[in-house]
Amino acid sequence: MKPLAADLSATLSADPVIAVVRAPRIPDAAALCAALAEGGITWTEFTCTTPNVTEHLTMASAAGWRVGVGTVLTAGQVERGVAAGASFLVTPGCRPEVAAAARAAGVPVVLGALTPTEVAQAVDLGAAAVKIFPARAFGPGYFKDLRGPYPDVPLVASGGVNAGNAADFLAHGALAVCAGTDVVPPDAVAAGDWAEITRRARAFTAACGR
Secondary structure, three states, rough: OOOOOHHHHHHHHHHOOEEEEOOOOOOOOHHHHHHHOOOOOOOOEEEEOOOHHHHHHHHHHOOOOEEEEEEEOOHHHHHHHHHOOOOOOOOOOOOOHHHHHHHHHOOEEEEEEEEHHHHHHHHHHOOOOEEEHHHHHOOHHHHHHHOOOOOOOOOOEOOOOOOOOHHHHHHHHOEEEEEOOOOOOOOHHHHHHHHHHHHHHHHHHHHHHO
């Protein structure tokens, strides 16, 4: 695992794909992270909507993988996620409570936004990067538009990103992209089909030119 740099945006620039895991069952979180890494994806986000998420974070982080917790809505979720080993936090929207808790914990947070106003709010709240969600709503060209008023804001594309369009999001100004079911389909995760996860991760990173 590569260590998480203090400058999260620089680290994301080098490894611009985050696997976002939502599954009813994860038989071995550390093995999942290993399968993703074999395919070139070294960021793994376990969401708060996943059963037993803190157990998965603990297992994967103890094995040395770079993991974060996503769909974070409350300060309590921040505290539990960080205690379980999360090295970064992700929200679906602007959450002042989460931003404050992340700042107190010293852990970088990627705040969700969609509109230009929400991007500015996320920056004001101290976001290390801003997740544009759902990215499919406006497509890759929207990132080029946002680059006009926000040339220095690290933007992450999430929601509807797949191997067919990920490179376009990166080319139009996204610093990184989130890979969801295109790489970690719930059924394959629940079945522990790590070879399939690696195959999908490798195809996604290859499509991104990595």
